[in-house]
Amino acid sequence: MSTARAERLVNLVLALLSTRQYLTAERIRGIVPGYADAASDEAYFRMFERDKTELRELGIPLETGRNSAFDAFDAIDGYRIARRDYELGEIDLAPDEATAVGLAVRLWDSPELTGEAQGALVKLRAAGVEVDDHAPTVVEPRVRAEPAFGPLLAAVQAGQAVRFEYRRSGSAERKIRTLEPWGVVSWRGRWYVVGHDRDRGASRCFRLSRVTGKVAAFGETGVVERPEGVNLLRMVSASSGEDPSAPTTASVWVADGRAAGVRRRGRVVGRSDAGGEEGDLVEIELYYPESAADWLTAHGPDVLVLEPEVLAKSVFSRLEAIAHAGGAR
Known part of the structure; x- marks a missing residue:
């Protein structure tokens, strides 16, 4: 992205954040630096459409609406960014999740992504999250992006x-x-x-x-x-011949105070105990249950898969293999 376009996008975000009213495209053209350089009306609207698409792809909640449904002079759609939707909420990572973030940063073996990962680490620490990026691990995989x-x-x-x-x-x-x-x-x-x-x-x-x-x-x-x-x-x-359109509902038991990531992905539907330990019953929508088996297995005894049976067996077989590997050492 060129410097001029980056500055224009920042100015656009600031303008839409600073108002409670919806700003029309014409008004935005007059108040946001960078748009006045457009050679024609058509060139401006093309530029503005690209910028709106860019903001939405960046995850910025761009709202479209009108200031009054009864004012004949206000019959054109405008734009704004609701501050409540844009501002970052409080970051609350469990210790195991913060450790996972540190491990993820170590996984990248690509110049394009290593810098981004380190930048994310700095932002988390600035927000007061303690991230252990030197946590020991038995497995040290590497995720490398292709040259292309x-x-x-x-x-x-x-x-x-x-x-x-x-x-x-x-x-x-x-x-x-x-x-x-x-x-x-x-x-x-x-x-x-x-x-x-x-x-x-x-x-x-x-x-x-x-x-x-x-x-x-x-x-x-x-x-x-x-x-x-x-x-x-x-x-x-x-x-690849697979259709992820129909998710599978998995039912899992989660120990109290554990597996915060699993809790965030699902919804609590009840209470139960497993082996005398109290916990919550959580339902999760999974598009790829086989891939989720590795994720759920990583939580060890803190998560017990109840349904579907095929997922429960898949997780159990992984845990059994880990136990046998540990006993062979």
Whole structure:
């Protein structure tokens, strides 16, 4: 993102935060520095639409509405940011979660992401959260982004098309692909870029590990935009033959005062005890139960899966394997 555009977005956020009224596009054009440089009305509205999309993709709650439904002179939609929705709430991480954050920072082995992870660590500490980034662990995995990750992510943010050489699965043949990238997502431990394939005239997913050579961005910036309502993760999962549209409801027992992350993901529906220890019954919606088995297993005796049976057996088998491995040492 250019410095001028970054400054314009910051000014736009400040303007929309500082008012309780909805500001129309025309009024925003007059008060936010950077928009006056637009060569025409059409150029301004294109610029403003891109900026609105950028803010929403950043997770900023941009509201649309009108100041009065009865005023004929106020019949144009305006925009504002509700401070209650924008401000960061109190950060409250359990000790095990804070340790997990520190471990996550150590996992990244990529220049593009290491800096971001360290920046997140600094922000948490500034908010008063004690994060142990030197916690000992038996397993020391590394998560490495492919070389194509940085250029593709930059092209997504710039709204530019890209060309790259791609090797299909099970073939040594390489072909040049021309793609309008909509986003880069991770699925089952692998990175994918999703977008509109100009050569095929259809949406496609490409695994980054099969991108060979350099990724070349070309054309004007701001011309590629992700279509409304497109779920990138669903597209990637569908391309692998799996449909995440129907979640599975899992019922788990959670010990009192433990597994805060599990509690946040679900809702408490009752009380029960397990082995004489009191706890809550929690229901969680899971799109990928098999992947969730590793996550739930990591909580050890603090979490007991009750339903579905296949998930309970999967977690039990993992715990049994860990116990046998520990006994063999």
